[in-house]
Amino acid sequence: MNSSIYYRRVAFKINPEMTNGSSKLLHYQSVFREIPLGCSLNKIIYNSKNTPIDFQAYELNEAFEEAIGLPSMDLINKPTTLLFKGLEDRWIKKFAKVVESKKKKEFTEFTFDGKDLYDIQVSPIGDKEFVLILKKRLRTLKPATGPIKFYERLIDHLHEGLWVTDKEDNIFYTNSGMTLNTGTPKHKILGENVLGVERQAVGTFIDDYLKAKNSLKPRQYETELTTVEGKPIVLAGWLVPLIKNYLFDGMICTLRDISEEKKNREIIKESEEKIRNIIEHSTNVFYEHNTDHEITFISPQIETLVGYTPREAMVKWTSLVSDNPVNTVGFKLTVRAIETGEIQRPYELEMVHKDGSLIWVEVRETPVIKNGKTKAIVGALINITKQKTITQELIENQKGLKNLVDESPIPIAINSKDGLVEYLNHEFTLTFGYTIEDIPTVKDWFEAAYPEKAYCEKIESLWRKELERSPEAKNSQPPFEARVVCKDGTVKFIQILWSYIGDKLVLILNNLTNQKKLQKQILEKNDELQNALNELQKLNLELQKATEKAQESDRLKSAFLANMSHEIRTPMNSIIGFSSLLSLPTVDKEKQERYTEFIQKSGTHLLRIIDDIIDVAKIESNQLKVDKSYFSIVPFLQNIYDYHRQSPLFNSKPNIKLATEHRIIQKPLILFTDPVRLKQVFDNLLTNSIKNTNEGSITFGVCSLVENDITFFVKDTGIGIPKKFKDTIFNRFTQVESKSIKPGTGLGLSIIKGIMNLLNGEIWFESEELVGTTFYFKIPVLPKENPN
Numbered sequence: 001m002n003s004s005i006y007y008r009r010v011a012f013k014i015n016p017e018m019t020n021g022s023s024k025l026l027h028y029q030s031v032f033r034e035i036p037l038g039c040s041l042n043k044i045i046y047n048s049k050n051t052p053i054d055f056q057a058y059e060l061n062e063a064f065e066e067a068i069g070l071p072s073m074d075l076i077n078k079p080t081t082l083l084f085k086g087l088e089d090r091w092i093k094k095f096a097k098v099v100e101s102k103k104k105k106e107f108t109e110f111t112f113d114g115k116d117l118y119d120i121q122v123s124p125i126g127d128k129e130f131v132l133i134l135k136k137r138l139r140t141l142k143p144a145t146g147p148i149k150f151y152e153r154l155i156d157h158l159h160e161g162l163w164v165t166d167k168e169d170n171i172f173y174t175n176s177g178m179t180l181n182t183g184t185p186k187h188k189i190l191g192e193n194v195l196g197v198e199r200q201a202v203g204t205f206i207d208d209y210l211k212a213k214n215s216l217k218p219r220q221y222e223t224e225l226t227t228v229e230g231k232p233i234v235l236a237g238w239l240v241p242l243i244k245n246y247l248f249d250g251m252i253c254t255l256r257d258i259s260e261e262k263k264n265r266e267i268i269k270e271s272e273e274k275i276r277n278i279i280e281h282s283t284n285v286f287y288e289h290n291t292d293h294e295i296t297f298i299s300p301q302i303e304t305l306v307g308y309t310p311r312e313a314m315v316k317w318t319s320l321v322s323d324n325p326v327n328t329v330g331f332k333l334t335v336r337a338i339e340t341g342e343i344q345r346p347y348e349l350e351m352v353h354k355d356g357s358l359i360w361v362e363v364r365e366t367p368v369i370k371n372g373k374t375k376a377i378v379g380a381l382i383n384i385t386k387q388k389t390i391t392q393e394l395i396e397n398q399k400g401l402k403n404l405v406d407e408s409p410i411p412i413a414i415n416s417k418d419g420l421v422e423y424l425n426h427e428f429t430l431t432f433g434y435t436i437e438d439i440p441t442v443k444d445w446f447e448a449a450y451p452e453k454a455y456c457e458k459i460e461s462l463w464r465k466e467l468e469r470s471p472e473a474k475n476s477q478p479p480f481e482a483r484v485v486c487k488d489g490t491v492k493f494i495q496i497l498w499s500y501i502g503d504k505l506v507l508i509l510n511n512l513t514n515q516k517k518l519q520k521q522i523l524e525k526n527d528e529l530q531n532a533l534n535e536l537q538k539l540n541l542e543l544q545k546a547t548e549k550a551q552e553s554d555r556l557k558s559a560f561l562a563n564m565s566h567e568i569r570t571p572m573n574s575i576i577g578f579s580s581l582l583s584l585p586t587v588d589k590e591k592q593e594r595y596t597e598f599i600q601k602s603g604t605h606l607l608r609i610i611d612d613i614i615d616v617a618k619i620e621s622n623q624l625k626v627d628k629s630y631f632s633i634v635p636f637l638q639n640i641y642d643y644h645r646q647s648p649l650f651n652s653k654p655n656i657k658l659a660t661e662h663r664i665i666q667k668p669l670i671l672f673t674d675p676v677r678l679k680q681v682f683d684n685l686l687t688n689s690i691k692n693t694n695e696g697s698i699t700f701g702v703c704s705l706v707e708n709d710i711t712f713f714v715k716d717t718g719i720g721i722p723k724k725f726k727d728t729i730f731n732r733f734t735q736v737e738s739k740s741i742k743p744g745t746g747l748g749l750s751i752i753k754g755i756m757n758l759l760n761g762e763i764w765f766e767s768e769e770l771v772g773t774t775f776y777f778k779i780p781v782l783p784k785e786n787p788n
Helices: 003-014 023-034 061-068 087-101 146-156 176-182 205-215 259-271 274-280 302-306 327-340 386-396 398-406 427-434 440-450 453-468 511-582 588-621 634-644 677-691 747-757
Strands: 038-046 052-060 105-110 116-124 129-140 161-165 173-175 220-225 232-244 247-257 286-289 296-300 347-354 358-369 375-381 414-418 421-424 480-485 489-499 504-510 630-631 656-661 670-673 698-707 707-714 762-768 772-781
Touching: 023 489, 023 747, 038 061, 038 087, 038 220, 038 588, 061 129, 061 489, 087 105, 087 116, 105 129, 146 375, 161 176, 161 232, 173 274, 176 247, 205 220, 205 232, 205 247, 220 453, 232 259, 259 511, 302 347, 302 358, 327 347, 327 358, 327 375, 414 427, 427 504, 440 453, 440 480, 489 511, 511 588, 588 747, 630 634, 634 656, 634 670, 634 698, 670 772, 677 698, 677 707, 677 747, 677 772, 747 762, 747 772
Parallel strands: 656 698
Antiparallel strands: 038 052, 038 129, 105 116, 116 129, 161 173, 161 247, 220 232, 232 247, 286 296, 286 375, 347 358, 358 375, 414 421, 414 504, 480 489, 489 504, 630 670, 698 707, 707 772, 762 772
């Protein structure tokens, strides 16, 4: 864009009538230079991330030079922030937004240097350029000095966050407490529009802000958000609208991180009902009344405390209390505060609930002084939010800062660099009992508060290190905890936050005594609850196992009885059927012999089933007897081999081989056990292997002989046992559910397990589906010698 177009646009912004296209450049330049309003042409400066960081003027008129007080040669083409250190970042952002919107906008109370305030008009004239017109000088600010400046810096060093918006919801002031509580640096907050923040990033805060703005009434809020470091926190505070001519003129917001406090409340709520009730029903009521004792403001918590709504409570406070004589003390103290303008000691008051019950409260109050006279009394009942009240008072009236510090509910001390105690607020003396006369120097404080020599030396060392730090490095120290001995000899636990303000060292001491006691109670209750929970879980687990075991036993018994009925019915039907055929006169001798053979096989099968049932019953009732004797193991194994080698079941499987293995036995070995029961174990295992092996081999014998223990095995290349039956295969009434497994009673392995227990042995197996199974069982070779 050339100079001619610039001057035309500037002239049009100043005077819309100057739009004659035939006007020459010289005419526009003359208008620009001679116009009585200060005017400059500027360009926004962006960083590599396209964020506006500054602006510089490339043309300005004489009125602008005169208003700023600097010649054009010192202003043109130079970053404005280098020329004016007092220029706030928010103005750079506002000018950039005007350029982006391509719409002119007017602002008030603009300042380059923090001294002169102007009403201004900003008009975009290009992609990055704008015209700045100083329409009207409002006033010149005087720099704050003396006590006001001191308390302003004190506000900046408060642990509680504080920030202020203008009527357009732009943040133009914030203290260091914002960074301390949220982790966000000041420069990232200043100039931001509150309503432009994503709602998800600040929880319900925007809703509370709009409600306070629309109602023009103070509002307490609590919201959850995540800091720039990614840490989730909970913030709480007050939103106080600023009102000008009955209209919204900005907002004061205080905040503090209550994450730990809320977490402790939740722990208390879960630990014990009594503690939870105390917290849930605790009350914090704030009020103000005039010198006639008429309440002019009272917070909504009054309804929880005494049953009256805030509107109903707008009466003389004396009508809300009982006729208890103790209340006359409080009345006299309040009258004295009104008459003298002096703060009185806290007192107790008995109030009357709407339902007639009596409520006791602790009252802390202070007079409001204007022009040397008491105008009102403000106070709190069960005050746990006095810091908010102090902060609100600090903002509303800078001249009243000292009174608020004096009445802070947190002990505050101010020391000189030379170690003199220059100031102790009322709460300090009330909490610890010491006055300046008791501890005129820091050394006196060390000797009184830390009587133990080693502990005193530790605290004094921290103090010395703080004194040795350079003025540039005197930022707020992180808080630490200490143990303090009060004047009356009691011990209190405190959290100390210290910071230099000028050449003064300000110490803020938070009383943590009750919190420590509460934490101890929480830990004790948590231990009790955890022990009870562990015991309950243990009982529930035992009950669950017992229930599952009973249910499984019933299911297996039912399945066993159904299967057993089938197993018995099959041979019985065969016996009955072939017996009927034998009685027929037409049956020849050959058929009679074959039918007789079928009857004998079915009878033998039925006897085996009956024997299994009898063995299980004896094992269940511990009546199965064993008859141990000495015998040689190798002939014993050979007899088993010969028996099964000739069995009809084995001969019906032409594709399998049977072998015995006992090479580990180098010389005759005598075994002392029940040979009948041991053979029963081998017979059952070998019978199962033959049934479930169609090809391959079956091998049995001895696989290990260690000291007095001998281990036998039966190995096959059959269908294998699924893994899901590994832990239940030896249980009573359990059968492997598979189409490939031959039918049977399912008692064999259970009987084997019972026999091994009687022989002081053990049994286990290894199996892989479709590959084969190997059973191992171990018993003692000889009886153990009697130790006596």
